[in-house]
Amino acid sequence: MTYDISEYDRPSVAADIVVFTARKTSRESYRHLSAPELSVLLIKRKEPPFMDMISLPGGFCCREETIEETAERKLCEKTGVSDIPLSLLCNLSKFGRDPRGWIISCCYWTIAEYSDTVTDKNAQWYNVKFEEKENHYSLVLTDNDGNEYRSEVMLNNKNELYNQYEKAYIPKTSLAFDHAEIIVRALLRLRNSLDKPFAAFRFLPEEFTLTELQQIYEMILGKKLLMANFRRKILQYVEETDEIERGAGHRPSKLYRKKNSENDF
Amino acid sequence: MTYDISEYDRPSVAADIVVFTARKTSRESYRHLSAPELSVLLIKRKEPPFMDMISLPGGFCCREETIEETAERKLCEKTGVSDIPLSLLCNLSKFGRDPRGWIISCCYWTIAEYSDTVTDKNAQWYNVKFEEKENHYSLVLTDNDGNEYRSEVMLNNKNELYNQYEKAYIPKTSLAFDHAEIIVRALLRLRNSLDKPFAAFRFLPEEFTLTELQQIYEMILGKKLLMANFRRKILQYVEETDEIERGAGHRPSKLYRKKNSENDF
DNA sequence: GCAAAAGTGTTAACAGTACACCCATGT
DNA sequence: ACATGGGTGTACTGTTAACACTTTTGC
Numbered sequence: 001m002t003y004d005i006s007e008y009d010r011p012s013v014a015a016d017i018v019v020f021t022a023r024k025t026s027r028e029s030y031r032h033l034s035a036p037e038l039s040v041l042l043i044k045r046k047e048p049p050f051m052d053m054i055s056l057p058g059g060f061c062c063r064e065e066t067i068e069e070t071a072e073r074k075l076c077e078k079t080g081v082s083d084i085p086l087s088l089l090c091n092l093s094k095f096g097r098d099p100r101g102w103i104i105s106c107c108y109w110t111i112a113e114y115s116d117t118v119t120d121k122n123a124q125w126y127n128v129k130f131e132e133k134e135n136h137y138s139l140v141l142t143d144n145d146g147n148e149y150r151s152e153v154m155l156n157n158k159n160e161l162y163n164q165y166e167k168a169y170i171p172k173t174s175l176a177f178d179h180a181e182i183i184v185r186a187l188l189r190l191r192n193s194l195d196k197p198f199a200a201f202r203f204l205p206e207e208f209t210l211t212e213l214q215q216i217y218e219m220i221l222g223k224k225l226l227m228a229n230f231r232r233k234i235l236q237y238v239e240e241t242d243e244i245e246r247g248a249g250h251r252p253s254k255l256y257r258k259k260n261s262e263n264d265f
Numbered sequence: 266m267t268y269d270i271s272e273y274d275r276p277s278v279a280a281d282i283v284v285f286t287a288r289k290t291s292r293e294s295y296r297h298l299s300a301p302e303l304s305v306l307l308i309k310r311k312e313p314p315f316m317d318m319i320s321l322p323g324g325f326c327c328r329e330e331t332i333e334e335t336a337e338r339k340l341c342e343k344t345g346v347s348d349i350p351l352s353l354l355c356n357l358s359k360f361g362r363d364p365r366g367w368i369i370s371c372c373y374w375t376i377a378e379y380s381d382t383v384t385d386k387n388a389q390w391y392n393v394k395f396e397e398k399e400n401h402y403s404l405v406l407t408d409n410d411g412n413e414y415r416s417e418v419m420l421n422n423k424n425e426l427y428n429q430y431e432k433a434y435i436p437k438t439s440l441a442f443d444h445a446e447i448i449v450r451a452l453l454r455l456r457n458s459l460d461k462p463f464a465a466f467r468f469l470p471e472e473f474t475l476t477e478l479q480q481i482y483e484m485i486l487g488k489k490l491l492m493a494n495f496r497r498k499i500l501q502y503v504e505e506t507d508e509i510e511r512g513a514g515h516r517p518s519k520l521y522r523k524k525n526s527e528n529d530f
Numbered sequence: 531g532c533a534a535a536a537g538t539g540t541t542a543a544c545a546g547t548a549c550a551c552c553c554a555t556g557t
Numbered sequence: 558a559c560a561t562g563g564g565t566g567t568a569c570t571g572t573t574a575a576c577a578c579t580t581t582t583g584c
Contacts, residue, residue, distance in 0.1 A: 009327065009328060010275040011276075011328065012273065012275050013275070013369060029533095029534095030583065030584070031532095031533060031534050031584085032533095032534070032535090033535070061276065061358070061369075062273070062274065063274060063276065063360045063367045064360070066358045066359050066360075067369070068358075088355060088356060090353060091332050091333075091356065091371055093326070093331040093332045093333075094331050095328045095329070095331075102328045104278060104326075104332070106356055106371075209536090210537095211536075226574070226575070226576085227535090228537080228538075228539085228574090228575085228576085229573065229575080231537075232572090232573085233572090233573080246582080246583095248534080248582075248583075249532095249533075249535085249582065249583040249584060250533080250534045250535040250581070250582050250583075251535060251536045251537080251582050252535095252536080253535080253536055253537085254536085254537095294560095295556065295557065296555095296556080296557085296560060296561050297561075474563090475563090475564095491547075491549085492562090492563080493547095493548085493549085493565075494546070494547065494548080496565095497545090498546080511555080512555095512556085513555075513561080514555065514556040514557060514559095514561065515554070515555050515556080515560080515563070516553060516554035516555050516564080517554070517563080518562080518564085519563085
């Protein structure tokens with residue numbers, strides 16, 4: 001009964017990464033604040049399968065690296081971003097999910113502070129609109145030219161996510177493979193991570209105003225929060241700096257930084 | 266740049282499963298309740314590598330199944346237990362973790378109601394003693410004959426778990442491969458899952474007393490809870506039945522069942 | 531001055547903690 | 558009767574939610 005690894009068929013193993021960031025919209029006037037918009041990093045595919053469709057960044061694993069290291073390296077190649085912690089999201093392994101053959105995807109998610117330094121010319125940040133409908137999730141991605149990519153992802157009776165059109169090699173979503181499903185899973189995970197503010201911090205620079213932090217929460221939860229209550233709740237996790245943010249047509253605000261704690265993420 | 270899956274080296278992919286259960290200890294007297302003990306399902310290996318050591322149940326993936334299906338099937342083969350939801354725990358993929366070659370492990374964890382029907386003669390429930398020390402975790406497993414298997418698992422500075430002896434093919438823990446590390450990760454996950462009682466329910470039959478449920482909490486958290494407070498907190502998740510449990514030398518207790526809710530796990 | 535956002539204070543409802551007390555049972 | 562666990566009440570404390578109010582700025 002000894003397992004001889006050469007005897008059996010083996011899958012290719014890929015790592016796919018969902019990277020979120022927050023991009024500021026332009027200000028309405030000198031008075032108004034700009035709201036951040038949730039964005040996700042996607043690649044326009046330039047090779048088959050799913051040529052010219054958008055997909056998550058990722059790549060195939062090799063024995064010199066762990067899966068996480070492959071994911072980190074691929075992410076760095078596309079965006080120049082490194083040294084950010086990845087969290088495991090799910091493994092997708094249904095045969096047929098990739099027309100090239102038996103390919104398992106290990107999916108990770110993370111948050112990066114926004115910067116324009118996307119180093120791959122086919123990579124780009126897409127704005128995310130996400131809504132929970134009666135019996136499915138609706139996902140709308142918008143590129144920098146305003147093109148919209150819509151996907152619907154449904155829940156089955158086991159409360160697992162599946163792609164409505166999973167039997168087809170070419171999905172009716174606007175994303176390659178089962179990547180719409182992966183993004184929806186990541187969005188749900190992101191929402192659930194907000195009971196502690198450690199994920200929210202990662203959208204922002206070292207120093208930030210409490211309003212900026214609150215806007216991150218509002219962006220992810222899709223609803224307004226009351227300032228007074230938000231401040232009280234969050235104060236235990238942050239500390240004041242000596243800095244002040246000026247320049248808007250209203251009272252300037254103190255800058256805060258996250259308090260050191262043993263267990264950030 | 267098209268990926269030809271035959272061109273690259275591919276790993277073997279295995280699924281390993283951490284199954285927890287609660288076994289009742291014998292009663293001290295007719296008056297006393299019996300406390301449950303946390304146990305985990307392990308297999309005595311009868312083939313190399315790590316012959317005669319204990320290891321998690323698991324098996325290799327094939328293209329006819331998803332990884333989760335492989336895990337469910339293997340679990341059913343060893344224990345007869347089926348239809349229990351598995352949760353993804355981690356992927357371990359460091360080259361060298363398995364002396365047979367490049368083998369990735371996708372690790373899942375779950376909870377089963379206790380029964381003696383372990384169908385594989387080398388499979389057995391092991392009692393778990395788990396302690397957080399200064400800079401590592403200490404794990405002691407005890408088999409039905411009272412033999413103890415001790416392992417120490419450490420934390421590195423990135424707050425990830427790693428095996429103290431990871432460079433050696435034959436670990437100095439009493440478990441095969443990196444399975445001590447996997448069990449520790451599952452124990453931590455189990456502890457963190459208790460803010461809602463859905464995991465705790467799965468240790469118990471359909472109908473249970475609130476004291477039994479509280480004992481599950483105490484078993485996992487490793488500390489006593491106050492009955493009055495526990496009852497108040499848990500009441501929102503359970504409903505009374507008409508049944509009563511009798512037979513002990515004290516006031517009989519009502520049986521409860523979990524309340525139906527949309528999102529159990 | 532004014533609009534916008536920064537920031538504080540107050541209240542009531544609610545949840546969590548600790549502890550005291552009574553109830554029902556098998557031997 | 559009595560030890561043991563089942564079960565309730567209560568007083569205290571901390572957290573959350575809603576809303577009213579004051580402060581500070583750029584134009």
